[in-house]
Amino acid sequence: MGFAQLVIGPAGSGKSTYCSSLYQHCETMRRTIHIVNLDPAAESFDYPVAMDIRELVSLDDVMEELGLGPNGGLMYCMEHLEENLDDWLTDELDNYLDDDYLVFDCPGQIELFSHVPMLRNFVDHLKRKNFNVCAVYLLDSQFITDVTKFISGCMASLSAMVQLELPHVNILSKMDLVTNKRDIEDYLNPEPRFLLSELNQRMAPQFGKLNKALIELVDEYSMVSFLPLDLRKESRYSLTLPRSLFL
Numbered sequence: 001m002g003f004a005q006l007v008i009g010p011a012g013s014g015k016s017t018y019c020s021s022l023y024q025h026c027e028t029m030r031r032t033i034h035i036v037n038l039d040p041a042a043e044s045f046d047y048p049v050a051m052d053i054r055e056l057v058s059l060d061d062v063m064e065e066l067g068l069g070p071n072g073g074l075m076y077c078m079e080h081l082e083e084n085l086d087d088w089l090t091d092e093l094d095n096y097l098d099d100d101y102l103v104f105d106c107p108g109q110i111e112l113f114s115h116v117p118m119l120r121n122f123v124d125h126l127k128r129k130n131f132n133v134c135a136v137y138l139l140d141s142q143f144i145t146d147v148t149k150f151i152s153g154c155m156a157s158l159s160a161m162v163q164l165e166l167p168h169v170n171i172l173s174k175m176d177l178v179t180n181k182r183d184i185e186d187y188l189n190p191e192p193r194f195l196l197s198e199l200n201q202r203m204a205p206q207f208g209k210l211n212k213a214l215i216e217l218v219d220e221y222s223m224v225s226f227l228p229l230d231l232r233k234e235s236r237y238s239l240t241l242p243r244s245l246f247l
């Protein structure tokens with residue numbers, strides 16, 4: 001059985017940086033991982049690219065030939081990948097052995113993991129190919145500076161969890177940029193009453209019931225919790241992430 005990690009999260013949340021730092025970490029630990037670029041718009045990489053969607057389809061060609069903008073073009077490329085799961089992806093996966101570990105660096109368009117079925121079909125294909133798949137959802141630390149941003153980040157992550165139905169780890173990236181230590185305490189293990197009162201202060205009174213329901217969803221079902229990742233720290237992975245993720 002192979003292992004696969006799907007690295008997802010909003011645009012600019014640090015997915016590619018996480019992949020390259022994970023690659024360096026594994027190299028130091030003398031473990032081999034293979035990083036796959038699934039972003040047809042990506043141009044440069046800080047890690048060796050094992051498989052590359054750009055070999056299958058070029059975003060520039062799609063935009064030019066079909067007259068699409070960057071986001072429409074990207075959706076077209078991902079649909080093209082979906083249509084080629086049985087040939088291109090299967091051929092590429094055949095190059096890897098049973099116990100190889102693949103990390104998929106995904107594009108940041110959140111519709112891919114909220115309501116478009118493409119990524120779900122991609123995951124199902126990996127499972128059929130005997131890969132044990134997990135999702136790593138990255139959220140930028142700026143989301144913990146404001147309760148409304150935090151809740152919207154939680155909801156986006158939750159929709160990915162519901163859509164993909166994978167073992168799911170949430171990571172708060174760019175922790176080096178958090179200057180207010182209070183924010184870390186407040187949001188890493190948030191106290192529901194704190195979140196609710198903050199949210200009520202920020203929103204008009206008619207949202208009271210909705211705020212309560214949202215906080216209950218985040219809290220009672222324990223579906224959303226974040227692990228902090230500070231890339232400056234030596235201990236960044238061993239301390240913060242479950243070991244099972246890096247077998």
Ligand SMILES: Nc1nc2c(ncn2[C@@H]2O[C@H](COP(=O)(O)OP(=O)(O)OP(=O)(O)O)[C@@H](O)[C@H]2O)c(=O)[nH]1
Nearest residue numbers: 010011012013014015016017018107108173174231
């Ligand atoms: N300070 C700081 N900056 C970071 C960190 N991780 C990423 N960045 C910066 O954030 C920006 C976006 O990082 P990427 O890794 O390209 O983010 P991404 O999620 O791959 O972006 P898309 O693929 O475009 O969605 C870059 O300028 C990075 O240098 C971090 O841990 N700390």
Ligand SMILES: [Mg+2]
Nearest residue numbers: 015016039042
């Ligand atoms: Mg990227």
